[in-house]
Amino acid sequence: MEVSYDKESRKIVQAIERFARKHSLWVLAYGTGCGAIEVPPTMTSRYDAERFGIRGAATPRQADVLLITGYLSVKTLKRVIRTYEQMQDPKYVIGFGSCTINGGMYWDSYNTIKLLDMYIPVDVYINGCMPRPEAVISGFIELQKVIAEGKAEGARKYKENLDWYRANQQKIIHNWNMPDYNW
Amino acid sequence: MDSSTWLKILGYIITPITAFVVGVTYGGIVRVITARVQNRFGPPITQNFWDIIKLYSKKTAVHHGLMQHWGPVFAITASVTSLFFIPVLKDSPLWLNNSFNGDIIFLLYMMVFGSLGMALGAGQTGNPNSAIGVARGLALMVGYEVPFVLALVAIMIQFKTTSIAELMAVQDGFSNWLIFQSPFAFIAAILAFLGMMHYAPFDVTFAPAEIASGPASEFGGKYLALMQTSGSIFTFAKLVLFTDIFLGGAGDLVTLIVKTFLLYMIPVLTGIVNPRYRTEQAITFFWKWPTVFGIIAILIVVL
Amino acid sequence: MEVKLQVENEILDKIKHTFHSAEVSIPRKQRVEVKLRNDLIHPFLAYLKDTLGFKHLSHISTVDWLEENEIELVYIVMNYDNLVEVIAKIRLDREKPEIPTLREFWPQIETYEREIHEMYGVNFLGHGNLTDFILEDWEGIPPMRRDFDTVKYAKETYFNRPGREDAQDVRTTITKKSGEEIPELAKVYSVRHLE
């Protein structure tokens, strides 16, 4: 039984939904790299990210935002992909620090990836090595804007281009023993 | 159908909605207060509404089987049913619902219904954290039920009734409130209430940093939303129950809200400033002083 | 500056007395360096631990002597009583580096050995748990060996963000700026592929 709205009410519902999504960002901080240390100050009294409705989520099932806080080694990437796929749509990814953008200081490492958005769709990058909490919050506000515009469609992108992403992922993860998620 | 039937049906619709709104708003206020205590600004009071709407608006939902699918339904059934069997406002046909068909003992068991349903749902996910949370939660329940039941027994014996409505009728006038008539029962009950609300120091069931929010760890989207809805309603239901029993109930909504809010602040403020007990510590806590208070309450009634 | 190395000398004497083939020296205060035959590392560490009281295993370090076709294992053990460190060095064949495990002396050595196995390809016999440690499913030359070309590997394996042209070789840039010479060694194994 599909509930059908007329156009006007659909718009209103969408607006409410977007507003709610924008104001309620539950963050799954995947604590890789040095960025993990920047998250606690962001969340606690000094910078108080809860003002923006940002708060931590314990598990990927509950979370909206996946925060990749730094470089990802091949081993961690595998876990990140799994975690990302366990999250519920709509879901957003924030790449955090230059390591996620272009490899940063690990550009010639034999074991870290250098381009996060080749493996999972990233909505917002926050540059810096490391970005300070102010920058992090600004990144989140940017994400809120993207959500409000309805452009944060990472999950859909991932779903549509799954083969491409899989090919990229499997290029470096040789032993692909992950369960099938029926995308 | 005559007007009273319509009034009753209206009551069935209005009561849960009110409970939801009040419960969620309380949740928001709690978050603000917590933030202020921690020297933060805190989210807007409406934050919990946005959270719940967002969870409802999630596009996908994943479950691990029928029991997880129905787990939140069990929870909401328990909370709404309990609410329906608690007289919300004194002498108001709109707010009394089914309260004459059940009583305190029924409510004690009805409250478990949801926990057990949720526990079954959490169990089916296969997540060890959920099961650990459930084991802790059930054990904790055995702990806090003891002083709670002692307090209730003291009151039930004193007034020779198990009906909440009759207990409310007993407490007309400020000085007749049971909090003054049998203070020890109130102390035992309120200490049990701390455990019942799962705020620190008795938040070992959900312990986010430890077992990834325990039973809820595999719930997301609509399931989590329904759980939070039922949680809000349940919080309100428990508060109303305590108000009815100890604070003389309420004749109008404003009084009710004031009384429930004040009552709610006890576990909340305790929770903010306390660390966490381990399960067996919590159980032994409940079986020590609160139980003693409960026994004193009974002895006072008996002697 | 005259330093009294009484304790160190005592230890040196004892070691020399027991292990005649060991080359023992005292590089500095509180340190004794021993070069051993491969097969003696086991009895040697046992002797240190049980007789001389070197209870603590600080670390195992590894050096890849590519030119000499050898891999050097450096065991660092320490005595809490006199705070002397003994550094025991053995050299393994680089083609087939094998040495018995020391798990029965220090159970925590498992971790070091796993890492060395993964990074240098040293096979610790009797270890029992030489599975993947940090790298998963690594194929090819162990990454810490000097004949492994990390830049080339990274370029081939991972995507590079276009537009980062300066992402060449930090060392070249630095030498350009400072005018220093790149050591021959580094040139051969690092710069060669960049050219």
Added chain:
Amino acid sequence: MEFSPVLYIAIPLFAAFLIPLLGKVSKTLVKLTPGIVFLYLSYGSILLFPKAMEKPIVQVVAGFKPPFGISLYYGATAAFLITMVTIVGFVIWLYSYKFIIREPIEKYYMLFMMLITGSTGILLTGDMFNMFVFLEITSIAAYSLTAFLRDKDGAEAAFKYLLIGSFSSTFYLLSVMIIYSYTGTLNFADIAGKIDLIPPMAKGFVLVLVLVGMGIEAEMFPLNGWAPDAYSQAPSPVGAVFGGIVVKAGLYAMIRIVFLFFKTPEVMQFLIFMGILTLLIAEMAAMRQHQIKRMLAFSSIGQMGLVIIALGIGTMGSTSAALFQMFNHALIKSLLFFAAGYLVFHSGSKQIEDLEGLGYDKPVTSFFFAVGALAIIGLPPFSGFWSKLLILVSVAKAGDIAILLLILTGSVIEAIYYLRAVVKLYTRKEVPDNVRRTPISGLVAMGILAAIILYVGLYPGVIEKWLAPAANNLLNAADYIKAGLF
């Protein structure tokens, strides 16, 4: 044809002399003879039993009237017990038919017949000295049967039996002498009338001698040391003979004398006390036995203790219950010995441990053992239930709750060790293929016993209606005197 009680003694005796002669002719004839004897005796029982129940038949042997002549007293009690002996004897014969394969079988049957002679003699005689004679006959036959297998253990057991048994005879003979010296008569009925002629001191001495002497035969604690060895070392049917016949006869003799001459409250109390001791100690000892036949022997002692308690209560109800229990015990214990005999034979070991798994390998024999065990514990619907119930009722009526509880304690222990053995039988274990089978005659013997046990269990009235006259006969000394002296 008129059947005379004297034939109960004469026919087995005749058969006992005939059997060795027949052995020269044919082994089969030897084997068949006891069967014919028992069938004939049963026929006699059918004829005489109802009569004896109404009025005791007193028969004078050798022409003199009592108290001078030797008289046979076939009263209700004797009739009851002799019928029991006949049934058990018949079944034992049937069982022995294939079980006793060791030569010389004619010797076995001869001794068996002599033992029957002695037992019926003890039960029938109305004369104290004759009782001694029959006692000796029984005992000597029993000693020989104990050592029938002619192995070391059997010989040792027989020697112990002989040692203790000679005490029994001696003491009994002494008491006969003392009584005769004061009263000048040997007839029970006559003595009973003249018992006051004996001075108290001698009377006490006689009492002690009789109690100890006959207590040995009746397996009273602590005089029963011979029993476990004799039971377990003798061939299995002989165990049944002891449990079913010899001990019953001994007990009858003791009780007859005590009831006739010394029926004072103190003596009865003493009997109860000894009965309890016998019961409890025997049951406890049985609990710790590892050999099945020793276990059965101790259980037998315990049961006798129970009977002694019931007799010691001395009321009408308790005495009849005791007779019922004697009857049941004779049958059930025979069944158990029969089954145990073949189980031991099949497993090749006397240890209970080694019986494991036989329940599946030899189902019928094991089944009979289980039936026997359940019956002797006193579980319905077997006959043991009723006799135990009646004993308890009579004890309760006598008002002694402590005795009641002690009896029940003994019963609990008994239940545990019997079930242990049964359960051992039915523990699943791979048993090597055993081609030996229980022969049909053995199964028939057990089947008859089991059928009787079950039948009596379902219709206890069959036996119960004979109990009252039998008990009356035993209790009522005045009637005995009247009948015994014409």
Added chain:
Amino acid sequence: MISVPVILSVMFLGGVLAWLANRFVPKGASWTAAIIAAFAGYLVFALPSCGGEYTLALGSITLVWKSTNYSALFAMLVAVLGFLGILYSMDFMAGKKNLGYYYMNFLFALGAMLGIVYSQDLVSLFFFWEVMTWSSFMLVIYSGEEKSHKAGIKYFAYSAIGAYLILSAIVILYAQSNSFLLSENVKMFSGMSLGTQIMVISFLALGFGVKSAMMPLHVWAPEAYKESPSGFTAVFSGALSKMGIFGLGLVVFKFAANTEFFVYVRETLAWLGGLTAMLATFYAVIQSDAKKLLAYSSIGQLGYIIVGLALGTPLGIMAALFLTIMHGAFKAMLFMSAGAVYMRTGTTSLDDVSGLITKMPLTFLTALFGIISVAGIPPLGGFISKWMLYQALLETNHYFLIIVIFIASTAAFLYLYRFIFSLFLGQREKEFEHVKEVPWSMLVPMMLLTLFVLVAGVFPGLVLDPIGKAMGYLGNFKASWEPQVVFSAWGEKINMQVIAGTIGTIFILGALFIGFKNRKATRVVSTKDIHTAGEIPTENENLTYAVNFNQPFERAIAPILKWSVDKLFNLLGENLESTFEYLRYVYTGNGQTYAMYVILMVVILILFSGSIFGIHL
């Protein structure tokens, strides 16, 4: 004309028939037994509730059998559960050895239970009691393994003690009243001396208490329940242990009610029952075997029943009898589902089995309804009995007993959840990947009982009707209930239809909502797909948290668990046996010793004949 002997002979001859059938027809035993049980069940229901009287004279003893309202209640329970148990056994036991033996003893046990409830005289009561004991003992040792034999011996030993206590009470009564008739004894009981009264009541209560596993006489129960085949365990716990309750009902209301110390009897029993409920629950919490857990749960539930009976108020008795029926149903369900799991997986260990819900959904449903009912959660049958029990406790001012009971019933959630979680929820072991649902003949009894539990919960009047009549037999009790509403003594009422309607409506609404919201985007995933911080569980890894599940609670109650009755009894048993061992050495096997005994005996008797016989030498 249907009368009691007809029913009994159907059962007992049927047992023999089943045994014979097994010898000649393959599968004959199960069909014969099922048909006989069904037929006997029909007869039990067709028997007029105050009729079928039959007198049988056995020698000096007269046996009287009659159906009363009280016995009809228990007879129905026995007949229904017996039939369902046999139906369940048809496939459960298929292919096992010695089926004739199994069904014979099964039917014997059923017949004996019917015999007990129909007995109007003490001898036949005891007679059938013993038959019941040994036939159930035979079933406990059915598997023929060492463990089952140990359990069997233990069971039998305790039963024997209990039975002999009953027997001694019976003979004491007989000694006073000269009659075995129940009615005669009841009539004359108040005239007996105080000592007799105390003795009879305590012996009877202890004897029946053993069967109903009252603490501290429960020791036999866990192992016996565990070792018996599940088809029978359902009857064992559901009906057979209720014979103890049947007896206790008679003791309390027929005998003790006429004495001056009635109130002490009730208080003692109530506290024993309450402690039984609590401690047994605690022990159930720490079990790691499904059937043992259920066994302890059974002990605890019987504790509730004893409490209800001992309160002696109409509401209390009503609660007790209601719980008797309900416990028969739901414990049978749970044992049957545990048996179903055992049949498919070969184990009942809670640590080893998990995640069977998708493989055995109907079994799971049975277990679910079972645990909800045991827990006393509305609207199923368990709740109304608990409610009545609490009301009865409140009205009789048992302030502290109510707490004990409440702790027990709350702690029950722990083990109940553990039971269902460990067996059915969580991740499935790889070896159970090909497990199938059990056959229909096993599902039918489970489903029927499930339905019954539901119906009895919503329409308690259906069950309260025969209970009300039974209470009339026990004494002049008037039950206070209407078809929908149950009243307490204080005038509280509870309307189960409103409750069930509310719960049902909200649940259906909720289920519809959650079902249709995002229906297309809702996915079921494998239980392996869980949040594990990204780590991937391998196929052989099972993350289900099942071992030591209730450890937090166990730690909290560690002081209580430290000393257990089992250990005490074991110690006692060992010491007794070693004492026996010493006594055994009275028989040294040495002829000289024996001769010495004889001489000593003579000497002692002669020396002390004065004091012993009153004759001075």
